[in-house]
Amino acid sequence: MFRRKSIITVLATGMFLSTGVVYAQTNGAPNVQADTAFDNKVIKKINAENMYNTIKYLSAVPREAGTEGEVRGVEYIEGQFKSLGLETRRFPFPIYDYKTNRELAEVDGVDLKGHAFSGSASGKVTAELVNVGKAIAGTVPDDVKGKIALVERGEITFVEKVKNVAAKGAAGVLMYNSSSNGNNFGQANEEIPAVAITQAQGKELxxxxxxGPVEATLDVDIERIEKTSYVVEAKLKPNKNKDTGQIVTIGAHHDSVPNGPGANDDASGVSAVLELARILVNTPIDTEVRFLTFGSEERGMMGSSFYVSQLPQSDIDRMVAHFQMDMIGGAEAGEDHPLGGLIMYTIDGQKNLVTDLGASASSRMYDVAVPYGQLGRSDHQPFHDVGIPSALFIHSPVEPQYHKPTDTIEHISKEKLQQAVSIVGASAYQIVRPDTPALDRAHVSPASVEYKFEDRPVD
Structure with a gap:
């Protein structure tokens, strides 16, 4: 097995060393010509028109998680996988919407006009306030027990802040903004009543x-409404006589933001997953490939987190790379960066097997090595967290239509689709093709290329 390696060191022996993994060369030099020939087996079959038509169908109806629109998309994706003869499975998982029936935050009888967190616990509590700053773990004082924690927004998530004060026995949370932009925050975790107020109100408190002591009252009534979202998985198994035992995963998220067509975000990624499935199903491989589409990414990577959480450890141990595609077709994304702004983001900002292969593939096909950067916010996160080399392929910065009703098919570039899928397809194929038995015993290697870190914001 190989894990989390970076193909960057060339030894005098004519071998690539990647922290314990050696990639053989032919005649003392990378066999780039052979790589290109193998790339062509996959790349020449990619059809951007297929992808465009998939995007057109999926973006005709918003696909917000837990809605009929998501189900429509899931049924289409399932049908496409099944038509290819793939072993296809739908994974349902619960998600929750919240209806606020009552939200009150009072200090000395004065209503602060606060907003209850979505997912706040219901309940009424009157107690002293305790200032706990940003409620970072290890900084919350013990005397918050039985009291209401006054918390400043920033640095860590709302959920983490609530968890940290609840762990110390706090009876409620009054959180104020770190800027002047309102007081409507994100989601809590149903542990204790939590209400948001403005920056000015928080600083005054x-x-x-x-x-001296200040007494506050929180009175919250939140109704939880359970819904269902989905992950779709399709397995492509290799010939049993040539099975390396390894697994490569290729994913995208199929949900959109509420009322959003989601043509680029992320019907484009789904179209790429389906197109690669169509190609690889008729291509000899020696490694299992799992094609995945995730629901509820827009709610905080809930689908991918659910999928990874239910995997047996034996599967995780066999997973050697995860390729995530999100927003790969935006005509107006990427500004003037090379390759339309395509970049590979990793969670820790470090190179890994996926980024090495991506940079090598783009260098072979387009004479430009795709850069890498650091970013979460997509479904590569849960795979990284369990030790699987992972990267997000995206055009950055994103287009003006991001998360808007204008994210429609008219703003999709077929050229960018073709380009991104060619790079991801060639990268994944480098692992799954039969002449690389388990990569650590490969006779044909990707060329070692220089590719740079870019501190490029996505939006």
Whole structure:
């Protein structure tokens, strides 16, 4: 097995060394010509028109998680996988919407006009306020027990802040903004009542606490509404006589934002997953490939997190690379960066097997090595967290239509689709093709290329 390696060191022996993994060369030099020939087996079959038609179908109806639109998309994706003869499975998982029936935050009888967190626990509590700053783990004082924690927004997620004060026995949370942009935050975790207030209100309470105790009342009634979202998985198995025992996963998310067509975000990624499935199903391989589409990415990678959480450890141990595609068709994305702004983001900002292969493939096909950067916010996160080399392929910065009703088929570039899928397809094929028995015993290697880190914001 190989794990989390970076193909960057060339030894005098004529071998690529990647922290314990050696990639053989032919005649003392990378066999780039052989790689290109193998690339062509996959790349020449990619049809951007197929992908465009998939995007057109999926983006005709918003696919918000837990809605009929998501089900429509899932049924289409399932049907496409099944038509290819793939072993296809739908994984349902629960998600929750919240209806606020009552939200009240009072200090000395004055209503602060706060907003209850989506997912706040219901309940009424009156207690002293305790200023706990940003509620970072290890900084929450013990005297918050039985009291209401006054928390400043920033640095860590809302859920983490609530968890940290609840772990110390806090009875409620009053969280104020770190900027002047309103007081409507994200989702809590149903542990204790949690209400958001403005920055000005929070700072005033911080000052008041310096002069003595302050009593507050939180009164929250949140109704939880359970819905169902889905992950779709399709397995492509190799010939049993040539099976390396390894697994490569290729994914995208099929949900969109509420009322959003989601043509680029992320029907484009789904179209690529389906297109690669269509090609690889008729291509000799020696490694299992799992094609995945995730629901509820827009709710915080819930689908991919669910999928990874239910995997047996034996599967995780066999997974050697995860390729995630999100927003790979935006005509107006990427500004003037090379390759339309395509970049590979990793969670830790470090190179890994996926980025090495991506840079090598793009260099062979387009004479430009795709750069890498650091970013979460997509479904490569859960795979990285369990030790699987992972990267997000995306055009960055994103287009003006991002998360808007204008994210429609008219703003999709077939050229960018072709380009991104060619690079991801060639990269994945480098692992799954039969002449690379398990990569660590390969006779044909990707060329070692220089590719740079870019601190490029996605939006």
């Amino acid at each position: 911080v000052d008041r606490l310096k002069n």
